Amino acid sequence: MAKGLTKSQKAGLPRRILIRKNDEVEVIAGRDRGKRGRVLHVDRSTGKVLVEHVNMVKRHTRANPARQIKGGIAERESPISVSNVMLVCPACGPVRIAHKIDTTAGKPRRVRVCRKCGAPLEKK
Numbered sequence: 001m002a003k004g005l006t007k008s009q010k011a012g013l014p015r016r017i018l019i020r021k022n023d024e025v026e027v028i029a030g031r032d033r034g035k036r037g038r039v040l041h042v043d044r045s046t047g048k049v050l051v052e053h054v055n056m057v058k059r060h061t062r063a064n065p066a067r068q069i070k071g072g073i074a075e076r077e078s079p080i081s082v083s084n085v086m087l088v089c090p091a092c093g094p095v096r097i098a099h100k101i102d103t104t105a106g107k108p109r110r111v112r113v114c115r116k117c118g119a120p121l122e123k124k
Contacts, residue, residue, distance in 0.1 A: 025085040026094045048079035089114040
């Protein structure tokens with residue numbers, strides 16, 4: 001077995017990712033360091049996220065008139081590792097995530113909050 005992996009990673013199970021679709025994130029490592037964007041897709045099995053206008057690659061596409069696809073060179077986003085992005089708090093900037101139990105709606109819910117200021121990170 002590979003050294004330094006948890007039991008769930010050895011079993012090939014999906015990783016626990018605290019970032020969700022439509023979250024605002026900032027890239028903290030790699031060639032796009034410092035860029036911010038919205039999460040378009042989260043792949044829990046590979047531990048990667050697709051961020052809007054980050055990690056752009058050129059894709060060469062062949063024309064297919066039957067499917068109304070134009071050929072040429074198209075730019076699109078490529079997945080980036082979830083370890084290279086950080087969630088952005090509207091008040092503080094890039095932050096780590098904590099959880100708090102919220103019972104305002106009657107039933108207790110786990111809510112993601114900012115570790116610095118304690119503001120909720122959930123979008124209404």
